[in-house]
Structures are given as structure tokens and as C-alpha cells.
Amino acid sequence: MSNVMATLNGSGQTNGATTVLPVVPPMPWFGMDIGGTLVKLVYFEPTDDNNLKKEEDTVERIRHYLKKSSCYGKTGKRDVHLQMNNCCINGSIGTLHFIRFPTSEMSVFLDLAKDKGIADMASTVCATGGGAFKFEGDFLREVKLSLHKFDELESLIHGIHFIEAYNQKECYFLSNPMDSEKCTKKDFDFSHPYPFLVVNIGSGVSIIAVTKPNEFKRVTGTSIGGGTFLGLCALLTGCETFDEAIELASSGDATKIDKLVKDIYGGDYPKFNLSGDIVASSFGNMSYKDKRDNAKPEDLARSVLVTITNNIGSIARMAAVNEKIERVVFVGNFLRGNQISMRLLSYAMEFWSNGSTKALFLEHEGYFGAVGCLLELMKTGEADRA
Numbered sequence: 001m002s003n004v005m006a007t008l009n010g011s012g013q014t015n016g017a018t019t020v021l022p023v024v025p026p027m028p029w030f031g032m033d034i035g036g037t038l039v040k041l042v043y044f045e046p047t048d049d050n051n052l053k054k055e056e057d058t059v060e061r062i063r064h065y066l067k068k069s070s071c072y073g074k075t076g077k078r079d080v081h082l083q084m085n086n087c088c089i090n091g092s093i094g095t096l097h098f099i100r101f102p103t104s105e106m107s108v109f110l111d112l113a114k115d116k117g118i119a120d121m122a123s124t125v126c127a128t129g130g131g132a133f134k135f136e137g138d139f140l141r142e143v144k145l146s147l148h149k150f151d152e153l154e155s156l157i158h159g160i161h162f163i164e165a166y167n168q169k170e171c172y173f174l175s176n177p178m179d180s181e182k183c184t185k186k187d188f189d190f191s192h193p194y195p196f197l198v199v200n201i202g203s204g205v206s207i208i209a210v211t212k213p214n215e216f217k218r219v220t221g222t223s224i225g226g227g228t229f230l231g232l233c234a235l236l237t238g239c240e241t242f243d244e245a246i247e248l249a250s251s252g253d254a255t256k257i258d259k260l261v262k263d264i265y266g267g268d269y270p271k272f273n274l275s276g277d278i279v280a281s282s283f284g285n286m287s288y289k290d291k292r293d294n295a296k297p298e299d300l301a302r303s304v305l306v307t308i309t310n311n312i313g314s315i316a317r318m319a320a321v322n323e324k325i326e327r328v329v330f331v332g333n334f335l336r337g338n339q340i341s342m343r344l345l346s347y348a349m350e351f352w353s354n355g356s357t358k359a360l361f362l363e364h365e366g367y368f369g370a371v372g373c374l375l376e377l378m379k380t381g382e383a384d385r386a
Contacts, residue, residue, distance in 0.1 A: 027059050029089070031374025033155070033367075034131025036203030037227055037242070038100050038333050039109065042370040044087070046094040062116050066097060073108060076101040082364055087166060090378040098367050100333070102241075106135055110142045126377040128155040128369050148377075153208055155372030156200060157216050160331070162371055163364050164190055171329070173358045177346035188360055197325045199316045201332035202366065203227030207316060209323045220319050224311050226334035232304045237297035245301055246338055252302030257295060259284025282307040302340075309341040313348035317357070326357050333366030 029044040043066055070078040077100055084096040101109060125145050132149040139145045164170045171190035176182040197219075198208045204225040210216040226242070233245035255277075261269050262276030263284075269276075283303060285291045320328050330345055342361060349359040362368070 025377060028062050029374060029377065030125065031155075031370040031372070031377065032125060032127040032129075032132075033152075033369035033373060034106075034127055034129040034135060035103060035333070035366075035369075036130060037103055037230065038202075038366065039103050039106065039131065040333070040367050040370040041099040041101075042367060042374050043097045043099065044089055044092075044094050044374060045097060046092050047085075048093040065116060066099070072099075072101065072112070073105075075105050076109075079367075082367070084163070084166060089374070096371070098364065098370075100366075103131055106131070106138065107142075110138060113145070114143050126150060126373050128152045128373045150373050150376045152369060153200075153206065153216070153218060155376060156331075156369045157198070157208065157210055157372065158375055159368030159370065159372030160198065160329075160362065161213060162375060163368065164193075164362070167363065170363050171360055172363070173360050174343060174346040177343040177350075183343060188358070190360070193327060195323070195325050196327035196329055196360075197316070197320055197323060199312065199319075199328060199330045199332075201225050201312060201330065201334035205312055205315070205332075207319045209319075209325060219323055220315065222311065222315055224308055226332065229304055229308050229334070233301050236300045236304065239297075239301070242333075243337065246305075246340075248298045248301035249305040249340060250302075252296070252298035252300070254279075254299065254303040254306045256291065256299045257285055257303035258282050258306065279306065279310065282310070305338075305340055306344065309344045310348065313345050313359075316345075317349060317352050320353075320357060326353075327360060328357055329360045329362060331362050331365055331368060335361065335365050 027046065031042040033040040045063055045067070066078070070080050072078070079098045079100065082098045087094060087096050125139065126148045128150045129152055132147050136147045136149075139147050169187050171188040172185050173188050175184050175186055193210075195209060195211045198210060198216075200206045200208065202225060204221060204223045204227065206221040207219050208216050209219050230242050230245055233239050233248065237245070237248055239245045239248055258279045259281040260276060261274050261278045261280045264280050265276065267276045268274065286295065316328055316330070320326065328349060330342075335342055342359070345359040349357050364371075
């Protein structure tokens, strides 16, 4: 992966005998992935003496604000546990910080950008994701910043390559996923990854087959993703945030909502190796009035989560078979703090493949698009001073 990293981190690209030197944009260096539900922001903080001496007052003020706390207002969070030290980007050594906030709070972020003087440092912000198009006018109108847009999937794949090359323990899988006492997290050697499938679970789901560092294609996807989970939970339970919905689901019992194989067959269905505890019909018990009357918010939330996760796992498995790929990597903020889905995906992938395919996960979950966007900034130098 070292050659991949050298190409992607802005340290220069070699093509035969010709070396293309990077253009160095002014600091601060940000990468932004504006999704349908969450905005993911990556900030590169230089720690080498040369860059620290060159920092202007505005850059220092921004750095101080971002580092003084891990919370910004009521909804902004810096994931301190994901922080990456001693990263080399564009010849500079520094720390990568990972920040997220709801897309619905974009106006608050723009007010902050105005207050902290980000618009005084550059005329362009580099962004990816659907929101890079949706909020382009807001950025220009509110803080006089243009959005330089990068391809979402390309940023995602480049971000995965970069982080995995730096963090040797980035990739892992769950052993004994359905046994709460024995379930353990184990490192997975991802040094020779190709080909692999990326299942990116955000508001919706995209599945990408990656065959080389710069060779990939979107093979399928589904509109039923994290946005569906939150939307249905909001309708059924009245919760308002993803974290609240996950907390509800963690204490729920989906079997009170779903119809299982044993509810239909009276037990297992051995001919097809189907356990009686497997879901036969999601929300199937809700056709009975007495069960509807006794349905609790936490049970409904759990059933929604199981339903969506099973659907994603089924589509991912079919895509893996169709593309003849055994390594399947699940990423995206849907998995943040979501052990239920990770365990279900782990069990499903291993069960339906007869043990040949494991569900793989990455520590930085939903931040890869923002990292890839930052790397593109380093290669193009598009964040020019005003």
C-alpha cells in the first residue's frame, strides 16, 4: 500500500521520468463530505516547526477553537479517539482531526465559518457528497466561499487507501458475532486488498467494486439505508436523532414485531438450514391488533434496525457473488456506535457464504470521503487565497 499512499497524499506523482510536484494551498486544510444526514469534516493540523512558524493569526485562532473542545454547540462532535498523529500530507507532518455535525445544522456551521474568519483565508472550500451541490449557493451567499466539488466515490476510495496505509489496525472483523459473551474484535490484514467490495452505508447505500488503487466501479446500491432507519424510527417512536434511535433499538426486542421462521413452521426449517429464530417476515406480527397494541418504541426501533441491516447484508452478499469478490468492507456513519448492525452483518455474511466471506469493518467508518477530498485538495491546490 506504500505506493498507493505516496500517490494519494500529495507528495508528488511519478509518471515515467516526469515528476509532477504538488501545488501547496494556503492553510487551514480541510476536507468536507456533506451527506444527506451528517457532515464529516477533516482538519489537518500541522505539527512540524516550519509550518507552525508560518501560521497566521486567523489559522491559529481556528486551530485553537477546534482543539479546545470535542463538542461544538449542541450537535457538533470531534471524534478524539479517531485522531491520527504524524501524518504526512503534501510534505507536512501533522495531525488529522475528525469532526461531524448534522447536515440540518449547516447554517450554524456557516455562521461559525464567518465568525472564525475562514472566508478571510481562502476563496474556495473543497467538498464532496450530495450537499456539495445542495449548499453551494449558501456558501457563496453567506460567507463568499466557492465549493470546489470532488467526486464522492473517488474521494471515498482514496480516503480508504490513505487511512488504511497509515493505520495498520484500521481493518477488523468480529468473531462469534451472535454470542454477546464471546464476540470479539480481531484485526484483519488488509495489506493485499484487491479486489474488494465497499458497502458505503450513509443515508442510502452504494456498493463499489475496487480492483486497483484507481480502478473501481459502482455495481449497485439501495435507497434503504441510515436515512431510512432514522426516518422510520422518527415516525414510529418520536425520536429525533440517530443516537437516540440506536439507544432505543439497543434495548428492544425485534421478535415481538417480526414474524420468525418458527412462527410459521413451528420450529426450524432444516431442508434449507434455516433456524427457527431467523426473520421470515419483517414487521409481520404487526398485522395482529393485539401485538400492535403491545408494541413498544424500543421494539419498533430494533425491528427497523434489523430489517434495514438484513436488507443491506442481502444485497451486499449478492453483489459479492456477482462480482466474484470475497472481501467485503462495510463503511459509513450508519455503523457508528451500532454494534447491533455490525454483528448482524458479520453473522449474515459468514452464514450465507458458508464461511468463505467475512464482513470487514474500518475504524474511521464514515470519514473516508472527507479524507479523500482533502487529498484531492493537496493535488490540485484549488483553495486559493481571496
